[in-house]
Amino acid sequence: MxxxxxxxxxxxxxxxxxxxxxxxxxxxxxxxxxxxxxxxxxxxxxxxxxCxxxxxxxxxxxxxxxxxxxxxxxxxxxxxxxxxxxxxxxxxxxxxxxxxxxxxxxxxxxxxxxxxxxxxxxxxxxxxxxxxxxxxxxxxxxxxxxxxVKEGISHLTLNACDPKWLYRQSQTFEVPRNLLRFLSNHNWDTIKAKVFRYYLSLGMDENFAKNKLEEDPAFVSYYLISNVPMTVKEKKDLFLESVELRILYCLDNLVARFISITCNRHNCLLVKNGDFLFVSHAGICQLFVNPAGFYFNVVTVKSDHLAFGTVENTWYPKYDWSFLLCGCRRHHGWNYVSFTFEPTMFACIHLRTSIINRLPVMPLSEYPSPESRELREIDWVVRYNEY
Structure with a gap:
């Protein structure tokens, strides 16, 4: 150099x-x-x-x-x-x-x-x-x-946690108030425990994570956003949904029923539940931008494939890269490995070469009506039992 x-x-x-x-x-x-x-x-x-x-x-x-x-x-x-x-x-x-x-x-x-x-x-x-x-x-x-720009609102803080496509502009400042009411009225112990474990796995300080869970409802929303790969149709359906809590239910439903991502040619396993680090295809950034300015729709996950590659032309300094191939030898993205940085391994996968597998998802008609905004406690327990 x-x-x-x-x-x-x-x-x-x-x-x-x-x-x-x-x-x-x-x-x-x-x-x-x-x-x-x-x-x-x-x-x-x-x-x-x-933001x-x-x-x-x-x-x-x-x-x-x-x-x-x-x-x-x-x-x-x-x-x-x-x-x-x-x-x-x-x-x-x-x-x-x-x-x-x-x-x-x-x-x-x-x-x-x-x-x-x-x-x-x-x-x-x-x-x-x-x-x-x-x-x-x-x-x-x-x-x-x-x-x-509203009196008393500081610099779009909410948008640091919730992507703009998720809520209409008129909802931007209604979301935190409604979520705070939701958190205080319903039993969120199960989901908060999962969110807490998720952030600890990324290296967040334990006390900071606990405080954020209690004080910042968007913190929970970001967990849901960053852990659910979505199709374009699902993304559009969420955008058209007018009630904030129903949006949250939809996301929660997609997360709870996610099983895996597999190769769309021979159904080889690429990602299993719990492997997500970041979903850029349908999350905060939506698009991954490489150093040359090219955009990719990818999902970033923890990699189980320890592959020694090369540092030449790597997008991430200190990370060796190699091609991510599934069992049928199809190229799905890239593996990155480091002996000095955290995480030690991760992978970027093209969603266009894969299939998102889920358990049957409840139709929107089964969610609480906009008038009642009541949570279906029985369904909640069923979906989160031993999740």
Whole structure:
């Protein structure tokens, strides 16, 4: 590695990752490097402290003159890209950046209204000068359209745990209140125990996990999201469901009845219940972005296949990679193995080459009506007995 590459190594941080929870504040990703011949990120970043993820669309409205000038300049550029920097606090020595692409825009007498698509999100050391690498930086204030800006609501905190596709915009601030009521009125001991074990398996501090379970209902919701692979139809059905608790029941039902993922050619076992680390196909990020900017629909799981590979061109520094092949020798994705990082093994699997196997799922008509919002306690006990 050259001196230049050593100089600009940094750590990527985010709010959650399939690489494991390190502490209650942030997750540490493997290092990235900026090369002298341009920009290349050697490790994908899946989440950020912005509560914004690669592939997501950010609707903005601004009347700030500097912001409008910057966006007008972006609009006239070849690809419509801009790079936005921010700081967490005055004490924070790092700068968190997001590479945005302008996809839609319009103006009126006062506001510039646009949609920006997040391409990559990462953090740079304070001393890094992006201009030296041909990256033009636009610093401006963003104001999110609609109910995201409400008095007493701080910076879309809920969206750090619940993906935007799950709830309609009008529900965003109703969900936590309803879930808190739900948690206080019903017996959640069983599911909370499972959620607790899940986060402990990812390395989360025991006391922090206990407190989060009691105080943050979105913590439970994130467990359900990150542990259920879903088809496009199931995803659409959830989005069209109008009642928050029925959405939760649907997710819970899918999780409880999940059995395995198998090869769609010869039914070879790929994933069994309990192996999930992160579901990007239908979870928070939806899309996995590799360092070259290519998008994949994948599910990340704990790997039982200890395969020694190569570190050459690996997407994850310190991880050896090899092809993930099933019993019929079909390529389903990639294995990653490390002797220094946690988890020591994980795999990325293409869902398009596999089948999601479940026990029969209750139709929506069997769930509590929107008027009653009552939990069917008998069904709850049956589904979670010795789960």
């Amino acid at each position: 050259t001196d230049d590459r050593l100089r600009f190594d940094g750590s990527l941080t985010g709010s959650h990752s399939y690489l494991g929870l390190k502490d209650e504040h942030a997750l540490n990703f493997p290092p990235f490097t900026l090369l002298s011949n341009g920009t290349k990120i050697e490790c994908p970043l899946l989440a950020s402290k912005f 914004l993820f690669p592939g997501e669309i950010l609707p903005i409205i601004t009347d700030d003159g500097d912001a409008i000038n910057a966006l007008e300049k972006v609009k006239s550029s070849t690809n419509g890209y801009c790079f936005h920097l921010a700081r967490e606090s005055n004490e924070d020595k790092n700068r968190y950046g997001v590479l945005l692409q302008l996809t839609h825009h319009r103006t009126d007498d006062i506001y510039f209204i646009a949609k920006l698509k997040a391409v990559q999100i990462f953090v740079f050391p304070n001393e890094l000068r992006l201009g030296d690498y041909g990256i033009e930086v636009f610093a401006f204030n963003l104001k999110v359209i609609g109910e995201a």
